[in-house]
Every structure is written in structure tokens, then in C-alpha cells.
Amino acid sequence: MLSLKEKIKQKAFELGFCLCGMTSPHQVQYSSFLQKWLKKNYHGKMQWLESKNRELLNPALFFPEIKSIISVADTYYFGSHELTPVLARYALGYDYHIIMKKRLYLLLDYIRSQSKHAAGIVTCDNSPVLEKYWAREAGLGWIGKNTLLINNRYGSYLTLGEILLNIPLPPDQPVRDKCNNCSQCIQACPSHALKKPYLLDTNQCISYLTVEYRHHYNRQQQQISSGHFFGCDICQEACPYNQDLKPGRPDLYDFPEFIKSLQNFFKNPNPEAGIKKKQTALHRLNRLMLRRNKKNVTG
Numbered sequence: 001m002l003s004l005k006e007k008i009k010q011k012a013f014e015l016g017f018c019l020c021g022m023t024s025p026h027q028v029q030y031s032s033f034l035q036k037w038l039k040k041n042y043h044g045k046m047q048w049l050e051s052k053n054r055e056l057l058n059p060a061l062f063f064p065e066i067k068s069i070i071s072v073a074d075t076y077y078f079g080s081h082e083l084t085p086v087l088a089r090y091a092l093g094y095d096y097h098i099i100m101k102k103r104l105y106l107l108l109d110y111i112r113s114q115s116k117h118a119a120g121i122v123t124c125d126n127s128p129v130l131e132k133y134w135a136r137e138a139g140l141g142w143i144g145k146n147t148l149l150i151n152n153r154y155g156s157y158l159t160l161g162e163i164l165l166n167i168p169l170p171p172d173q174p175v176r177d178k179c180n181n182c183s184q185c186i187q188a189c190p191s192h193a194l195k196k197p198y199l200l201d202t203n204q205c206i207s208y209l210t211v212e213y214r215h216h217y218n219r220q221q222q223q224i225s226s227g228h229f230f231g232c233d234i235c236q237e238a239c240p241y242n243q244d245l246k247p248g249r250p251d252l253y254d255f256p257e258f259i260k261s262l263q264n265f266f267k268n269p270n271p272e273a274g275i276k277k278k279q280t281a282l283h284r285l286n287r288l289m290l291r292r293n294k295k296n297v298t299g
């Protein structure tokens with residue numbers, strides 16, 4: 001007979017997640033690293049990282065009943081695409097937050113059907129939770145020198161989600177760092193945002209500037225972002241663990257009308273030309289960002 005942990009994993013894979021693991025919550029030992037990183041303003045204008053840093057380091061402050069964390073991942077590698085130089089791969093389909101959360105709620109329903117006292121919180125990039133840290137603790141992969149989670153089999157084209165649960169589950173084993181002597185991501189980063197292994201200055205990162213930064217660019221930001229509309233995959237493309245990957249589940253993320261609207265948007269010289277943003281990651285772009293980012297690509 002399968003244990004509850006095995007049943008949860010089986011259900012997670014049935015729901016299409018490529019990875020699933022469990023860990024026990026604890027106080028994260030990143031306090032001095034995080035404080036130094038924040039002090040240097042490497043988080044840019046993401047002020048919530050400052051205001052929520054206590055919860056980030058201690059999940060019990062966010063969910064006092066917490067006894068375990070289930071971490072899941074989807075792969076968004078679907079092969080090459082003509083738009084990947086200007087858009088990050090994760091943005092080329094339905095918004096992953098929607099697709100993952102729907103299935104995380106189904107997974108939580110399943111857990112509750114198996115254990116009547118179970119209750120939990122579903123989260124996907126929307127709570128003070130150190131997603132990559134818990135994914136590493138739960139055995140999904142290691143955090144590479146490019147600061148992303150990497151799995152031996154699925155590389156780093158991974159989106160993460162969690163269920164914070166009020167019942168204990170036997171923890172999985174963390175994975176050891178397998179970056180070894182490699183530094184290809186650091187060499188590949190065109191804006192030198194990776195200051196040294198495992199240290200990212202978001203102010204210089206194209207992903208931050210095109211997705212999170214909600215203001216007009218200065219000259220330096222303009223130069224860094226040139227050629228990029230939304231996100232950046234350059235450090236991931238350089239990573240040896242992202243070569244020869246098998247494509248993931250396009251059936252979950254495929255959104256052909258969106259891709260067509262994007263292609264038309266770039267061809268149309270009118271900066272206000274319509275684009276399908278609803279249900280995609282691009283919904284975060286306001287009018288200023290849309291015009292600004294289009295200029296990055298079309299000049």
C-alpha cells in the first residue's frame with residue numbers, strides 16, 4: 001500500500017507536474033546574505049523583499065500551522081521558437097501562475113480527501129515564500145550560479161509552486177550543487193548582472209528591467225534592455241544542463257491566438273497596436289511598459 005507521501009507524488013505527476021518533493025519548514029539560514037543583498041539595493045524596486053523578509057526567512061510567521069512544504073515544478077521548455085530572442089520562454093503561452101495554481105488546488109483537494117484534518121495554502125509566486133530554497137530542500141534540484149533552480153533531467157526552465165500544509169510528511173533529501181567549475185552563465189550574461197557565482201544584481205538584469213521595472217529607462221537601462229521585450233533566457237541558454245532537453249507539456253500552456261497577436265504586434269509600427277495580454281504573463285505590462293519594451297525591439 002502506498003504511503004500518503006507516495007500518493008501525493010503520484011497525484012502530482014498525474015496532474016502534469018514534472019517534479020514534486022516534500023520538506024519540513026524551518027528558519028532559513030540566509031539572514032546575513034539577504035540583509036547584505038538588500039543593503040546593496042540588489043533587489044531594485046522590489047520593496048516587498050524588504051518588508052516581508054522576516055516571513056521569507058521563517059514560513060511559520062506566514063502560516064503558523066505549517067508542518068510541511070510540498071514543492072512542485074512544471075517545465076516550460078517547448079523547443080525553439082522564433083520569438084525566444086525577445087521573449088523569455090516562460091512567457092510564450094498561458095500565464096503559468098494560472099495553470100499551476102488550478103492544479104495545486106486539485107492536489108490540495110486530493111490531500112484533504114486522503115487526510116481529513118489536512119489544510120493548506122496554495123502559493124505560486126504570490127506569497128512571502130522562498131520558492132527556490134524550498135524546492136532545493138525538497139530535492140527538486142540545486143540553486144545554480146545563475147541563481148535559478150536546476151534539475152539534472154529538466155534543466156532550469158522550471159516554474160515553481162508550493163502547498164504549505166498543516167500535516168507533517170517525511171522530507172526528501174536536498175540535491176547537492178552540480179555547477180562544479182562551470183561559469184558559463186556568468187560569462188554569457190550581457191549586462192554583468194551576475195556579479196559573482198550565486199549573486200544577482202537585479203538592477204542590471206534584463207528580466208527585472210523588462211518585467212518588474214515600471215518606470216521610464218535611463219540611458220544605461222535602455223542599453224541593457226535593447227533587443228528584449230519581456231524577460232531574458234541568455235544565462236539559461238548557456239547552461240550545460242539546458243542542452244538536449246525533452247520538451248515539456250505544450251498541451252497545458254499552448255496559446256496560439258496569443259502568439260499570433262504577438263507576431264502582429266511586432267510587425268505593426270503603431271505602438272498602441274493591440275496585443276492579447278489577458279491570461280498571459282504580459283498582463284503585468286502597463287501602457288508605459290508596453291510602449292517602452294516595444295521600443296527595445298523595434299527601435
Ligand code: SF4
Nearest residue numbers: 189205206232234235
Ligand atoms: S536573465 Fe539575462 S540579464 Fe538576467 S542574469 Fe540572466 S543573462 Fe543576465
Ligand code: SF4
Nearest residue numbers: 144145179182185239
Ligand atoms: S551555466 Fe554552469 S555555473 Fe551556470 S548555472 Fe549552469 S551549470 Fe551552473
